[in-house]
Amino acid sequence: MSSGTALVYDEEMTRYKLLWVDPACKIEVPERLTVSHTALQEEGLAERCVSVPIRQATDAEILLAHSEEYLEAVKKTPHMSLDELRTFTQQYGDVYFHPNIYHCAKLAIGATLQLVDSVMTGKVRNGMALVRPPGHHSQRSAANGFCVFNNVAIAAHYAKKQYDIKRVLIVDWDVHHGQGVQFAFEDDPSVLYFSWHRYEHQGFWPNLRESDYDSVGKEKGAGFNINVPWNKVGMENSDYLSVFFHVLLPIAYEFSPDLVFVCAGFDSAIGDPEGHMCATPDIFAHLTHLLKSLAGGKLCAVLEGGYNLTSLAQSVCQTVQTLLGDPAPQTSELNGPCESALESIQCVRSAHKPYWACLKHTVAPPVSEPSTKRCKLAEKEEGVQAEGGQKGEGDGQKAEEEEVVWMKPPSRLAPPVHTEVALPADLEVPDRCDRVRSSLAPTLEILQRLRDNFFEGSAEEDALMSLCSVIALFEKMKKQEIRNGLALVPDVSVAMLCAAQHARMSLTNRLLLVYLGDGEIPTYVTEDGKALVVQISSKEPEEQKSRYQVSVTLLKGCSDVAGLMQAVLCLLLPLAYEYDPGLVLLVRVPGSGVGKAAWAQITSLLQGLAQGHTLALLQEGEEEAVGTTAASLLGDPAPSLGPLGAPLPEDMEAMERLRQRLQTHWGLLQNAAAKGKEVEEKGQNQD
Structure with missing residues (x-):
């Protein structure tokens, strides 16, 4: 049986940066990679991993997820002047180019594929690739959101082709919607894509209608695209775990993947200027642990976002430490998810009810009037700019004004x-x-x-x-x-x-x-x-x-x-x-x-x-x-x-009655908002 955890990293991927003033892109810096790797070294985690060398991706590998025209256009960027780079960049959204970014982007893909090879050949059990530029926003013929090529989408295609993988699960816990991954697989039933992300009723970047809960996939892929929209900031550990328990894990076990990818964006952690969430770094230890039991433990985590260098480094360490098999930290002060999170969970469960047996018993319909929508409409009427209307813009200034403080995750010492x-x-x-x-x-x-x-x-x-x-x-x-x-x-x-x-x-x-x-x-x-x-x-x-x-x-x-x-x-x-x-x-x-x-x-x-x-x-x-x-x-x-x-339907009904009775005492059993609970109770009374 395979053992060990791979760590794929090379300082070469830090050798590009923003060369002009752009408020939307200033937070994407080389230090994101170096602080993550340095933290792993200081915690003694890097030396416990199996170091895997990187390589450049081939054109054929890039073309698994991108058009030839787009690839040829990006190939010209190393030879462009500064003015030409700025002009080239303007045709895409919230991204920047640099003479060395094409080289680094090929290395990011190659590093991800090296991780896939290491896991699938049994050299290691699991692993993490610290890569830059990130990938989950880039689309077939477009760079987007700091992303040039879609690392995980290419890797999923590669795993299916190279190792005859039948079912792939991609879990995207970045705070932004990975629309590039969604678009790559929305009609493909062999890939289950899950994303939670700031949405705020389409008020947050990338401001797409397709990021909402009812975008479930197309044609044969219907039901295999799961979007959990966060319609307010400040989500906590309890909110993240509730989505895993009541949405992701039941569907993932029914799907039964052969390989799991994590689009590991840590802008969903506390202190991040993009996310404004309150989930602490140690929650990623538990999320990682819950995914390790799928696919025989074959899990590939690939770095995406994360712009608070402290919480980013801590979250990376928590993830890698769990991949290594260290005991997860003690959870504390968990309770029920907030009302807005419950509304999102209720909507997602209702939207996917037709596609998954584990949700067939769901009674509550989608929320018709979310508690946060009235606030969003009032903001628009008063002319208030939606926070995060453009990636990276405005959020960083607010974070500088309101410093967020949190406890460093405790040491995770394993008994002898x-x-x-x-x-x-x-x-x-x-x-x-x-x-x-x-x-x-x-x-x-x-x-x-x-x-x-x-x-x-x-x-x-x-x-x-x-x-x-x-x-x-x-x-x-x-x-x-x-x-x-x-x-x-x-x-x-x-x-x-x-x-x-x-x-x-x-x-x-x-x-x-x-x-x-x-x-x-x-x-x-x-x-x-x-x-x-x-x-x-x-x-x-x-x-x-x-x-x-x-x-x-x-x-x-x-x-x-x-x-x-x-x-x-x-x-x-x-x-x-x-x-x-x-x-x-x-x-x-x-x-x-x-x-x-x-x-x-x-x-x-x-x-x-x-x-x-x-x-x-x-x-x-x-x-x-x-x-x-x-x-x-x-x-x-x-x-x-x-x-x-x-x-069995009788078992599902009995479990649902039990869950409803207990949810008044145990908040993490809740999976519907207040009005949804009333519908559930009426449904059970009719039964």
């Missing part, structure tokens, strides 16, 4: 041991796992407590010692000696209760208990809010009275992969991220029906929580799942599930 296991000596696990040492004897107090609480009469020595091993793994995670653990126990229900009790008594942080399969979980586990239980099973639960005990019922139980993943992505993950546990307890009950690939996916996705502190419990007789579990805990990519079919 990644995964420790409590398993029989004759059971094979990956060599990278450590085994619990028998020398770690429990105290007499712990032994007596275990006998009193979990055994009637005399306890069998093996059963007693298995619980001691579970406690030992907990304590090591608490002391930051190990990141996660795995235990095979005689009775998983007893071990689960033991672990939950010990966590509540000895840990200061909250516990998330994820329980797959039928079984009873005592209510006392959650009565003080120190634990959140999410159970997915085939058994209808008794009436749930606590917000901390959530039961998801699937008619076919966990064997229904489509229904299971819908529950995980749209219910479990939003609940888990908002709860922000200090430790995750993952329990698999014998006969649960969960398949190896789905189990690996769930185990991998949950690693983004609690700084990776997860304890997985399996029962004796489930030895065939040990290897899969250990590999996922170690950070190996989860196997692809393949394109998911439609969940």
